[in-house]
Amino acid sequence: xxxxxxxxxxxxxxxxxxxxxxxxxxxxxxxxxxxxxxxxxxxxxxxxxxxxxxxxxxxxxxxxxxxxxxxxxxxxxxxxxxxxxxxxxxxxxxxxxxxxxxxxxxxxxxxxxxxxxxxxxxxxxxxxxxxxxxxxxxxxxxxxxxxxxxx
Amino acid sequence: xxxxxxxxxxxxxxxxxxxxxxxxxxxxxxxxxxxxxxxxxxxxxxxxxxxxxxxxxxxxxxxxxxxxxxxxxxxxxxxxxxxxxxxxxxxxxxxxxxxxxxxxxxxxxxxxxxxxxxxxxxxxxxxxxxxxxxxxxxxxxxxxxxxxxxx
Amino acid sequence: xxxxxxxxxxxxxxxxxxxxxxxxxxxxxxxxxxxxxxxxxxxxxxxxxxxxxxxxxxxxxxxxxxxxxxxxxxxxxxxxxxxxxxxxxxxxxxxxxxxxxxxxxxxxxxxxxxxxxxxxxxxxxxxxxxxxxxxxxxxxxxxxxxxxxxx
Amino acid sequence: xxxxxxxxxxxxxxxxxxxxxxxxxxxxxxxxxxxxxxxxxxxxxxxxxxxxxxxxxxxxxxxxxxxxxxxxxxxxxxxxxxxxxxxxxxxxxxxxxxxxxxxxxxxxxxxxxxxxxxxxxxxxxxxxxxxxxxxxxxxxxxxxxxxxxxx
Numbered sequence: 001x002x003x004x005x006x007x008x009x010x011x012x013x014x015x016x017x018x019x020x021x022x023x024x025x026x027x028x029x030x031x032x033x034x035x036x037x038x039x040x041x042x043x044x045x046x047x048x049x050x051x052x053x054x055x056x057x058x059x060x061x062x063x064x065x066x067x068x069x070x071x072x073x074x075x076x077x078x079x080x081x082x083x084x085x086x087x088x089x090x091x092x093x094x095x096x097x098x099x100x101x102x103x104x105x106x107x108x109x110x111x112x113x114x115x116x117x118x119x120x121x122x123x124x125x126x127x128x129x130x131x132x133x134x135x136x137x138x139x140x141x142x143x144x145x146x147x148x149x150x151x
Numbered sequence: 152x153x154x155x156x157x158x159x160x161x162x163x164x165x166x167x168x169x170x171x172x173x174x175x176x177x178x179x180x181x182x183x184x185x186x187x188x189x190x191x192x193x194x195x196x197x198x199x200x201x202x203x204x205x206x207x208x209x210x211x212x213x214x215x216x217x218x219x220x221x222x223x224x225x226x227x228x229x230x231x232x233x234x235x236x237x238x239x240x241x242x243x244x245x246x247x248x249x250x251x252x253x254x255x256x257x258x259x260x261x262x263x264x265x266x267x268x269x270x271x272x273x274x275x276x277x278x279x280x281x282x283x284x285x286x287x288x289x290x291x292x293x294x295x296x297x298x299x300x301x302x
Numbered sequence: 303x304x305x306x307x308x309x310x311x312x313x314x315x316x317x318x319x320x321x322x323x324x325x326x327x328x329x330x331x332x333x334x335x336x337x338x339x340x341x342x343x344x345x346x347x348x349x350x351x352x353x354x355x356x357x358x359x360x361x362x363x364x365x366x367x368x369x370x371x372x373x374x375x376x377x378x379x380x381x382x383x384x385x386x387x388x389x390x391x392x393x394x395x396x397x398x399x400x401x402x403x404x405x406x407x408x409x410x411x412x413x414x415x416x417x418x419x420x421x422x423x424x425x426x427x428x429x430x431x432x433x434x435x436x437x438x439x440x441x442x443x444x445x446x447x448x449x450x451x452x453x
Numbered sequence: 454x455x456x457x458x459x460x461x462x463x464x465x466x467x468x469x470x471x472x473x474x475x476x477x478x479x480x481x482x483x484x485x486x487x488x489x490x491x492x493x494x495x496x497x498x499x500x501x502x503x504x505x506x507x508x509x510x511x512x513x514x515x516x517x518x519x520x521x522x523x524x525x526x527x528x529x530x531x532x533x534x535x536x537x538x539x540x541x542x543x544x545x546x547x548x549x550x551x552x553x554x555x556x557x558x559x560x561x562x563x564x565x566x567x568x569x570x571x572x573x574x575x576x577x578x579x580x581x582x583x584x585x586x587x588x589x590x591x592x593x594x595x596x597x598x599x600x601x602x603x604x
Contacts, residue, residue: 022188028479032370036335037173056233068334074372082207179328183521187486219485225523324490339475358535384509
């Protein structure tokens with residue numbers, strides 16, 4: 001999905017997750033920590049399919065990771081078993097070693113939740129933040145939102 | 152996938168699940184309770200896509216469920232982040248109110264785990280086993296394995 | 303734990319959770335959606351042990367619930383398998399149908415995470431917010447923080 | 454808890470886990486993959502508190518692990534939110550590199566589930582089974598069941 005503004009094309013990464021029995025609580029709706037697993041899955045699929053940068057290889061072979069240092073979330077409406085959620089991801093701000101994301105889940109036109117995680121690129125052995133590599137940074141830039149925060 | 156034997160066609164239900172970061176333990180391999188979540192997801196997808204009998208509708212509207220009363224599992228080889236697992240399901244034995252399943256996970260040709268759950272069809276309010284409905288039973292029969300146990 | 307201010311005693315609810323193998327990711331540290339399970343467990347224990355208002359009975363018998371409508375979280379330092387986390391809960395603001403909480407996890411003196419969930423009291427059948435009952439509200443007030451937000 | 458037979462005292466390791474909101478499914482009862490998380494927690498607490506052999510240190514510092522290679526389980530009766538489960542662990546058979554366990558969960562006198570996992574002691578880097586160390590083996594022997602399988 002692409003939106004143009006000022007000559008630049010801003011992409012939004014999207015994928016779908018069906019709400020399963022295992023995501024639901026005794027009230028029959030998604031238990032909110034399961035939403036955060038879906039947020040993490042969205043970041044993972046974005047790396048694999050959107051950025052062309054395997055999440056598994058980054059962690060298991062290259063020794064880098066993208067831990068979440070903070071996150072905000074709003075749960076606008078409940079999701080029920082069987083709902084197919086469309087997850088959308090864009091980059092609000094791309095720092096030297098960090099990325100502010102906006103991730104939403106919708107079912108049809110209905111907004112279910114919005115999350116705003118901040119990821120930091122770290123060398124896992126030391127736990128220290130490191131600058132995004134140039135190729136990864138270039139890929140991420142394609143997802144910079146039209147209403148991006150100043151970097 | 153179909154295998155013929157003695158004039159009857161036996162189907163195997165298949166779907167795929169990618170091993171995600173969230174499935175893996177500090178050793179970097181699938182934590183075995185996460186395999187059981189995938190086994191449950193396989194049963195759920197089988198209902199939705201294989202049997203044409205919505206798992207969500209069965210639970211939330213019709214008031215029936217298929218709790219697992221026993222399960223055996225063997226973990227043949229570990230699975231790592233990024234592995235795409237092909238899950239296969241067939242019915243070993245179809246009782247009046249129960250079904251014995253065999254579910255396997257493979258990555259390429261490599262067997263990773265085998266599970267043999269026994270499900271019982273229950274009316275959820277009472278918790279009592281009830282006979283499979285005729286249409287559901289007819290659908291399930293298509294997945295009866297060639298080496299099925301005597302019913 | 304109690305802190306005095308202006309003649310009123312403000313209580314902080316505390317309990318402990320050990321970081322288990324199942325909470326940890328391939329980097330050997332707590333996977334952040336598991337922290338939100340611990341946040342939910344802290345709210346649950348607060349109801350059971352702090353407020354004397356059984357969380358199970360509220361949901362399963364009385365038909366009320368306290369869904370989280372928004373949450374913010376900061377992950378200050380990673381937690382490792384075997385760490386014993388002390389969780390502390392206080393009420394920042396108590397509305398007519400809602401409660402703003404501050405929940406922290408510490409290991410020894412080391413701050414690991416802070417969460418600020420907003421709960422709403424709802425009648426589960428209708429999904430509508432309802433005013434806190436007087437006894438529940440009176441119990442919750444004991445945990446109002448000294449630096450509480452104006453109600 | 455101890456039971457004598459033929460002059461030898463056989464110990465059973467026990468601890469308790471309360472059934473939380475997060476363990477329960479849309480039917481309001483424990484979702485069975487959560488039971489396997491509790492089984493793993495029981496093995497972990499047994500190492501820490503029963504065997505005096507820190508599960509965290511074994512994995513993170515010594516580089517050994519105890520993966521489950523097979524497991525059987527029977528779910529005898531459902532457990533509900535708020536139930537306090539008493540988990541009991543004994544050793545059915547202690548091999549050179551493996552241990553067959555029996556783990557049960559009861560609420561009051563009511564049996565809820567029985568699991569029979571087989572663990573193997575492995576060196577995590579190579580993934581190869583290794584013989585139990587003599588001190589660990591000596592500790593495990595204290596939990597050998599009176600109706601132990603021949604070693």
